[in-house]
Amino acid sequence: MVDAGTVYLVASGALLLVALGVGARVLLAIFREGRERSRKRREGEIDRFTEDPVYDRDPPDPDADGSRPSTCPHCGAENASGFTFCRECAGPLGPNG
Ligand SMILES: [Zn+2]
Structure with missing residues (x-):
């Protein structure tokens, strides 16, 4: 069993x-x-x-609104308008570029 x-x-x-x-x-x-x-x-x-x-x-024209991309005075990199510091070297982008 x-x-x-x-x-x-x-x-x-x-x-x-x-x-x-x-x-x-x-x-x-x-x-x-x-x-x-x-x-x-x-x-x-x-x-x-x-x-x-x-x-x-096509990408939107950066000059369409009348502003121009500013060139960094330190490294020469081109930054979009409206930025205060360079995207490449982070240096200040003067008012005259
Ligand atoms: Zn720079």
């Missing part, structure tokens, strides 16, 4: 194996789906970067 402890052990072991099998299958499906999705997303990004007309648009 098999005692209750052994039955419990076998039953829980079988349940554990079933759960592991189902869980592994679900995890595998999730993993495959995620990989497929990331691959599609990568292709989508490539399409967006090559086909979106926004990326072919």
Whole structure:
């Protein structure tokens, strides 16, 4: 006669194996789906970067508002108007450039 402890052990072991099998299958499906999705997303990004007309648009004209980019007196780097310090050497951009 098999005692209750052994039955419990076998039953829980079988349940554990079933759960592991189902869980592994679900995890595998999730993993495959995620990989497929990331691959599609990568292709989508490539399409967006090559086909979106926004990326072919010219940058806005810096002189459109009447101000000019100022050249740094220390390193000669060109800085957009409105900045007080050079973006290259962080030196002060005088009022005359
Ligand atoms: Zn500078």
